[in-house]
Amino acid sequence: MKDSESAAATSSGAGRLAIHGGEKVRREPFxxxxxxxxxxxxxxxxxxxxxxAAGEMPGYNGAEEEAFCREFAAAxxxxxxxxxSSGTAALYVALKALDLEPFGEVVVSAITDPGGMMPIPLLxxxxxxxxxxxxxxxxxxxxVAELFSPLTRAVVIxxxxxxxxDIAGIVALAHRHGVPVIxxxxxxxxxxLAGRAVGAFGDIAVFSTMFGKHMSxxxxxxxxxxxxxxLYRAVRRVSDRGKPFFLPDGATNVTAALNLNLNxxxxxxxxxxxxxxxxxVARRREIVGQLGxxxxxxxxVSLPAPIPNARPSYWFLRLRFHAEAATCDRDAYCRALxxxxxxxxxxxxxxxxxxxEWFTARRVFGSSGYPWAxxxxxxxxxxxxxCPNAQAAVATHFNLHLHENWGPAEIDAALTILRKVDAAYxxx
Ligand SMILES: Cc1ncc(COP(=O)(O)O)c(C=O)c1O
Numbered sequence: 001m002k003d004s005e006s007a008a009a010t011s012s013g014a015g016r017l018a019i020h021g022g023e024k025v026r027r028e029p030f031x032x033x034x035x036x037x038x039x040x041x042x043x044x045x046x047x048x049x050x051x052x053a054a055g056e057m058p059g060y061n062g063a064e065e066e067a068f069c070r071e072f073a074a075a076x077x078x079x080x081x082x083x084x085s086s087g088t089a090a091l092y093v094a095l096k097a098l099d100l101e102p103f104g105e106v107v108v109s110a111i112t113d114p115g116g117m118m119p120i121p122l123l124x125x126x127x128x129x130x131x132x133x134x135x136x137x138x139x140x141x142x143x144v145a146e147l148f149s150p151l152t153r154a155v156v157i158x159x160x161x162x163x164x165x166d167i168a169g170i171v172a173l174a175h176r177h178g179v180p181v182i183x184x185x186x187x188x189x190x191x192x193l194a195g196r197a198v199g200a201f202g203d204i205a206v207f208s209t210m211f212g213k214h215m216s217x218x219x220x221x222x223x224x225x226x227x228x229x230x231l232y233r234a235v236r237r238v239s240d241r242g243k244p245f246f247l248p249d250g251a252t253n254v255t256a257a258l259n260l261n262l263n264x265x266x267x268x269x270x271x272x273x274x275x276x277x278x279x280x281v282a283r284r285r286e287i288v289g290q291l292g293x294x295x296x297x298x299x300x301v302s303l304p305a306p307i308p309n310a311r312p313s314y315w316f317l318r319l320r321f322h323a324e325a326a327t328c329d330r331d332a333y334c335r336a337l338x339x340x341x342x343x344x345x346x347x348x349x350x351x352x353x354x355x356x357e358w359f360t361a362r363r364v365f366g367s368s369g370y371p372w373a374x375x376x377x378x379x380x381x382x383x384x385x386x387c388p389n390a391q392a393a394v395a396t397h398f399n400l401h402l403h404e405n406w407g408p409a410e411i412d413a414a415l416t417i418l419r420k421v422d423a424a425y426x427x428x
Contacts, residue, residue, distance in 0.1 A: 026341030087208025088115030104153030
């Protein structure tokens, strides 16, 4: 620690920082989400009891899963949904349902989960990585437009942390080029833009329902959603070994594909969770409103505004660290917050997916270097994606892991911690 940091930290009126031996603001851990309740238990037991009565193991694509898919689509304003085994599987299915010819390019957001990118090369398509908008975690129309070429076959846009990207602008741009858009809503259940749910803007959308998401099917799970019936039919086929669903009797499996189905037990959990989603999202918004107000006067940290007309659903809350107003760097600041007991992640992830080894070493199909190395790929095989805005966003933000089960005590503790660390490290 620099001397100035040490002096500021100890002379603060807010008390000595825990990281320097002072008293920790929040001694007990923040509460668990409590997202699993007796309703989910009862729903699973009901499926098991029906199985027992029938002498059959619960299956998949049964009444429970069909109801979950119907209800999921209705919550997005109508359309069709197919439940699958993970968000990664959902993206794989969505891309495969679009039936893109190999070695075309797919524009994809830089800040995402590896599972939001890996299905692209696994389908012999080339990921072309879009930077994010300045001071955002999400790509916007300008960043996507820069990457369009005659080779572009699809765009995959993530709404990170439940903050809507400018998806209306991106869809307008892509459709001018005749290119379909996949919305990656893995972190954005219940988020809205201009009064519409995200997921309902693009041609097709993918969700993760793993256990940590706003709503879950338990363990791992995912959903593919589309308003296009033809595309939905393709989704159903490619999520289940190419089975000839919706085709005349006698048709055989239409394409080679994996078995990425969900199942009725998981869907039973998903149905209950879906009913709770509006309340989960409303409470998260309320908490963020109070946190935002409580830190308005702090110079070292701020709550970034969402894009106009957006109503985020806050899978986590990104907070902006202002180095120019502080006597320490972002990492020292985050260490102090963690020491006080605040549940944060100092940065989105240590390495963005396209800077990870699998991508930089082209490790997808053995040592072939495919799909990039294919003679059928007409683009720049060595292309790198510096993504300066994404690197800056990761370097200047940290993520607060709030959830709907926070009460006044947790909001108060979070604000006390943020104020204490700000007081210790603000430049005077
Ligand atoms: C933006 C994004 N896309 C895709 C995925 C992959 O989802 P899953 O973990 O369910 O495979 C995630 C996972 O959190 C994600 O955050």
